[in-house]
Amino acid sequence: EPPSAGWSFYWFKAVPNSQDSYTYEPLPGTSSGTANNSFTVHGQTHTAGYACSAGRGDPPIYTQHSRPTFVWSSGVHPSASLTVNPDRVQHFTSESLSLTCEGSSSQWRLIRFLTDDSLLSFLPPATINGSTYIKNEAPRKAVYWCESGTEFSNAVNISTHSDGVILVSPVYPVPVGESVTLLCVMKTGNIPSDVFFYKNNKLIENERRGEMKISAVSESDEGFYKCQYNGRESAQSWMAVQCKSSAHSLLFLLLSLLLL
Numbered sequence: 001e002p003p004s005a006g007w008s009f010y011w012f013k014a015v016p017n018s019q020d021s022y023t024y025e026p027l028p029g030t031s032s033g034t035a036n037n038s039f040t041v042h043g044q045t046h047t048a049g050y051a052c053s054a055g056r057g058d059p060p061i062y063t064q065h066s067r068p069t070f071v072w073s074s075g076v077h078p079s080a081s082l083t084v085n086p087d088r089v090q091h092f093t094s095e096s097l098s099l100t101c102e103g104s105s106s107q108w109r110l111i112r113f114l115t116d117d118s119l120l121s122f123l124p125p126a127t128i129n130g131s132t133y134i135k136n137e138a139p140r141k142a143v144y145w146c147e148s149g150t151e152f153s154n155a156v157n158i159s160t161h162s163d164g165v166i167l168v169s170p171v172y173p174v175p176v177g178e179s180v181t182l183l184c185v186m187k188t189g190n191i192p193s194d195v196f197f198y199k200n201n202k203l204i205e206n207e208r209r210g211e212m213k214i215s216a217v218s219e220s221d222e223g224f225y226k227c228q229y230n231g232r233e234s235a236q237s238w239m240a241v242q243c244k245s246s247a248h249s250l251l252f253l254l255l256s257l258l259l260l
Contacts, residue, residue, distance in 0.1 A: 007054045008033030014049030014068040016147040021121040026053055047073045047145055063232035072155035074173055079104045080153040082146045083162055089237040090159050091136055091164035092187050098131040101146035128223045136160040167227045167234040173242035174217045182212040184227035196228040
């Protein structure tokens with residue numbers, strides 16, 4: 001007998017509340033439960049959280065809700081957006097960065113999900129000009145986003161590094177046709193002029209240069225990039241490409257961080 005035999009499964013959307021937690025709303029068509037222990041959500045284009053529970057018996061006894069699992073979108077939504085300054089994925093631990101929640105709400109909370117530990121935390125409220133300033137005290141890989149009421153902002157990948165070199169690459173998807181410049185930066189802030197750049201672990205042209213510029217981005221430019229200088233190699237970061245003809249946001253799970 002399979003482990004799911006006799007169980008009914010219930011599926012929920014996680015809705016932020018004011019107590020640094022979530023309430024759960026049944027997904028359409030699932031309030032009576034499903035026999036399958038998996039459920040597919042169609043048409044999701046923005047950041048959202050989901051949870052499940054199960055019930056068995058007559059009358060049924062229900063489990064507690066699972067911890068919420070999030071599907072993140074990197075596309076900026078007009079009613080809720082998260083901006084990062086400096087605008088790049090990789091940072092040194094000696095630096096600080098600001099994260100700003102903007103949109104239709106005046107009360108936001110900033111969420112951080114540490115991918116190595118699968119740890120979700122609610123960061124202190126913004127204190128300076130509507131921004132939350134974060135001191136990068138330890139190397140980590142994380143996803144950040146903002147929440148307020150039923151609104152979820154776009155999510156951003158941020159990784160921090162204690163030494164070596166970092167790749168300067170955009171946090172947000174680059175629209176097709178626009179230009180983008182990738183740099184390799186040392187902890188001192190210096191930008192070396194003899195750098196190798198890689199895409200998906202393959203060397204891009206066998207020559208050293210100070211920067212890598214793509215004058216007109218195309219869909220084929222999407223991928224993982226990293227740089228190498230004097231034997232030191234940066235972590236790799238995902239550069240997403242936004243199709244101008246498409247209205248959908250770019251969804252990502254943990255892929256872009258787990259492969260760093």
